[in-house]
Amino acid sequence: MESRTRRVLGERAQKLAGRDARSFGAxxxxxxxxxxxxxxxLASRHVGEAFPLRGLTPLPCTPPFVxxxxxxxxxxxxxxxxxxFFDLPPRxxxxxxxxxLIRSETMEMGLLVDPPLEVRRLSLAAIHPPLATLTGVRxxxxxxxxxxxxxxxxxxxxxxxxxxxxxxxx
Amino acid sequence: xxLQNVTIGSRLKLGFAVVVVIALGLGIMxxxxxxxxxxxxxxxxxxxxxxxxxxAELNYRRMLMRxxxxxxxxxxxxxxxxxxxxRILLRRGQAWEETDRLWAELVEKMEGKGRGGEELKRxxxxxxxxxxxxxxxxxLIASIVASSDLRERELLYRRYRQGLIxxxxxxxxxxxxxxxxATLVVNSVxxxxxxxxxxxxxxxxxxxxxxxxxxxxxxALALMITRSIDGPLDEGxxxxxxxxxxxxxxxxxxSLLVRKDEIGVLAREIQSVTETIRRQMKALTExxxxxxxxxxxxxxxxxxxxxxxxxxxAAVAETTATMEEVRTTxxxxxxxxxDVAEKAQQGLQTVxxxxxxxxxxxxxxxxxxxxxxSVAETIIRLSEQxxxxxxITETVEDLAEQSNLLAVNAAVEAAKAGDQGKGFTVVAQExxxxxxxxxxxARQVQRILKDIQKATDRAVMATxxxxxxxxxxxREALPSKExxxxxxxSFSEAAQAAAQIAAANNELLAGMDQVTEAMESIKEAGQxxxxxxxxxxxxxxxxxxxxxxxxxxxxxxxx
Numbered sequence: 001m002e003s004r005t006r007r008v009l010g011e012r013a014q015k016l017a018g019r020d021a022r023s024f025g026a027x028x029x030x031x032x033x034x035x036x037x038x039x040x041x042l043a044s045r046h047v048g049e050a051f052p053l054r055g056l057t058p059l060p061c062t063p064p065f066v067x068x069x070x071x072x073x074x075x076x077x078x079x080x081x082x083x084x085f086f087d088l089p090p091r092x093x094x095x096x097x098x099x100x101l102i103r104s105e106t107m108e109m110g111l112l113v114d115p116p117l118e119v120r121r122l123s124l125a126a127i128h129p130p131l132a133t134l135t136g137v138r139x140x141x142x143x144x145x146x147x148x149x150x151x152x153x154x155x156x157x158x159x160x161x162x163x164x165x166x167x168x169x170x
Numbered sequence: 171x172x173l174q175n176v177t178i179g180s181r182l183k184l185g186f187a188v189v190v191v192i193a194l195g196l197g198i199m200x201x202x203x204x205x206x207x208x209x210x211x212x213x214x215x216x217x218x219x220x221x222x223x224x225x226a227e228l229n230y231r232r233m234l235m236r237x238x239x240x241x242x243x244x245x246x247x248x249x250x251x252x253x254x255x256x257r258i259l260l261r262r263g264q265a266w267e268e269t270d271r272l273w274a275e276l277v278e279k280m281e282g283k284g285r286g287g288e289e290l291k292r293x294x295x296x297x298x299x300x301x302x303x304x305x306x307x308x309x310l311i312a313s314i315v316a317s318s319d320l321r322e323r324e325l326l327y328r329r330y331r332q333g334l335i336x337x338x339x340x341x342x343x344x345x346x347x348x349x350x351x352a353t354l355v356v357n358s359v360x361x362x363x364x365x366x367x368x369x370x371x372x373x374x375x376x377x378x379x380x381x382x383x384x385x386x387x388x389x390a391l392a393l394m395i396t397r398s399i400d401g402p403l404d405e406g407x408x409x410x411x412x413x414x415x416x417x418x419x420x421x422x423x424x425s426l427l428v429r430k431d432e433i434g435v436l437a438r439e440i441q442s443v444t445e446t447i448r449r450q451m452k453a454l455t456e457x458x459x460x461x462x463x464x465x466x467x468x469x470x471x472x473x474x475x476x477x478x479x480x481x482x483x484a485a486v487a488e489t490t491a492t493m494e495e496v497r498t499t500x501x502x503x504x505x506x507x508x509d510v511a512e513k514a515q516q517g518l519q520t521v522x523x524x525x526x527x528x529x530x531x532x533x534x535x536x537x538x539x540x541x542x543x544s545v546a547e548t549i550i551r552l553s554e555q556x557x558x559x560x561x562i563t564e565t566v567e568d569l570a571e572q573s574n575l576l577a578v579n580a581a582v583e584a585a586k587a588g589d590q591g592k593g594f595t596v597v598a599q600e601x602x603x604x605x606x607x608x609x610x611x612a613r614q615v616q617r618i619l620k621d622i623q624k625a626t627d628r629a630v631m632a633t634x635x636x637x638x639x640x641x642x643x644x645r646e647a648l649p650s651k652e653x654x655x656x657x658x659x660s661f662s663e664a665a666q667a668a669a670q671i672a673a674a675n676n677e678l679l680a681g682m683d684q685v686t687e688a689m690e691s692i693k694e695a696g697q698x699x700x701x702x703x704x705x706x707x708x709x710x711x712x713x714x715x716x717x718x719x720x721x722x723x724x725x726x727x728x729x
Binding site: 029051098117 | 571574575577581582585586595599
């Protein structure tokens with residue numbers, strides 16, 4: 001019985017791996033999350049890790065979208081509240097917030113998002129360009145729209161956007 | 171004309187009076203003449219003619235006696251002279267009787283009668299001389315018969331013949347007297363007849379004149395009277411003829427109206443009749459038109475009444491149907507009320523059973539109280555244990571969350587590792603799905619626990635309430651005995667009430683029957699009304715036609 005389960009699981013693993021291998025070049029691996037009632041995705045190559053929010057320290061004299069800083073294994077990481085940045089309403093219960101760490105060669109920051117987090121593969125062909133009607137600050141960081149209203153953000157644009165840089169001068 | 175103011179009756183009386191006067195004059199004249207004539211004739215018949223006849227008889231007797239006396243003188247030489255003389259004597263005796271009677275008769279008739287009386291006195295003298303001479307002759311004859319001596323007889327005969335000769339002048343004188351007397355009578359008769367004839371002629375002439383005058387006067391009067399009546403009557407007849415033709419426009423001529431006689435009265439009457447008819451015709455015209463209008467109104471009203479009656483019939487039919495329904499319902503109610511009575515009876519029995527059951531119940535409640543306590547304890551324990559399970563599942567969920575996050579991170583790392591991390595990606599996926607399943611299981615457990623928690627809470631509360639209820643039940647079970655008795659009483663009352671309802675229902679049914687009959691009557695009455703209305707309608711149509719006919723008839727009059 002146990003050997004049979006193992007065998008089935010093995011076959012399923014092989015099958016999944018094979019399918020992924022075949023379509024690798026045309027796929028984009030993303031991490032999905034929620035902001036308020038909307039679902040968003042971010043390419044996993046910009047993602048460092050994800051962890052639950054613990055011990056947030058708010059920073060005075062910062063724009064409202066800067067939630068504060070956390071200590072991540074001895075390293076200070078600044079957090080941006082995407083809901084405030086995108087002018088979305090806050091969640092009713094503020095507990096259970098998740099942090100997604102994104103990084104580039106020059107920049108590293110934490111994005112404050114709502115669970116659940118998932119890793120998915122999207123076919124590039126299934127990602128549509130953004131709608132012309134979509135305006136505001138979100139359009140600047142948009143990569144496209146996938147199925148079921150999944151909004152795919154461009155991690156690089158977020159990381160390189162100067163408006164997110166906070167000058168230390170007061 | 172003066173006759174205009176004299177009544178026709180007076181006119182006729184006047185005319186008749188004239189005629190009567192004329193006739194009366196004529197009658198008196200004729201009667202007087204006839205009376206005189208009749209008196210003369212009576213005198214002639216009763217006086218003159220008998221005297222003449224007696225005179226003639228006496229004259230005949232004189233001649234007879236003369237002949238007789240002469241015959242006796244001839245018997246002297248006859249052998250049968252005795253017999254003859256005796257026969258002559260006998261005959262003479264008889265003749266004398268007759269003659270004396272006639273003479274007495276004549277004397278009686280002529281005595282004291284003017285000239286006749288004087289003549290009679292002279293005649294009397296002659297007659298007595300004549301009679302005396304004849305007596306002498308009779309004596310001589312008797313002496314001749316008695317003598318037997320011839321000489322004596324011859325002497326007697328001679329004397330007889332002598333007497334006979336002496337007698338002749340006497341007889342002749344008396345004859346002349348007779349003639350004179352007869353002539354006198356005849357003359358007087360003659361003169362009387364002549365006078366009568368004269369009078370008759372005069373009477374005839376006068377009566378003729380009077381007759382002609384009367385006829386003329388009567389004719390003239392008749393013409394006058396007739397003319398005075400006929401002319402105005404013709405005018406009146408013309409007015410009446412116009413009336414007959416329906417022409418009321420002309421009045422009677424005023425010349426007729428002012429007359430004071432019957433024609434005037436008649437004319438005034440005709441005038442007033444004309445005016446009355448004119449007034450009545452006007453009134454009749456209005457009546458006819460209002461009659462027609464009235465007939466139309468009646469027809470309209472009759473139509474309305476008919477419609478109303480039909481509606482009433484429909485309403486009655488509906489009411490009858492409703493009655494039938496009500497009756498059915500009442501019947502049902504009746505049976506229901508009987509059922510209720512039965513049920514009430516059954517209920518009473520049940521309540522009595524219930525009383526026994528209540529006793530049993532009180533005992534059971536006490537047992538339940540004990541069991542409730544242990545149930546409450548058990549449930550409280552169950553609640554504590556489920557709370558512990560909830561804590562465990564929270565831990566499981568937390569773990570699942572962390573595993574999921576771990577899987578995400580692993581997947582991210584695997585992606586970074588490129589092709590070499592692909593296998594690890596699969597493993598991370600598996601971990602993620604396991605974590606998801608664990609999380610869902612934990613959540614399911616939590617949901618179940620929540621339900622259990624709620625159920626236990628409710629159970630705790632229920633047991634508490636149950637305990638209280640059991641306590642109260644124990645307390646309240648005692649008063650429920652009284653309640654049951656009250657219920658029993660209510661049931662019996664209900665049974666009585668049901669019986670009363672049934673009785674009332676029966677009355678209702680009877681009433682319904684009466685109402686149904688009444689409805690039938692109303693229906694019949696309505697139908698009769700309807701037919702009556704139809705008759706009224708036809709009668710009114712007749713009335714309308716009568717009104718129109720009346721209008722037409724009145725239209726023939728001009729006024």
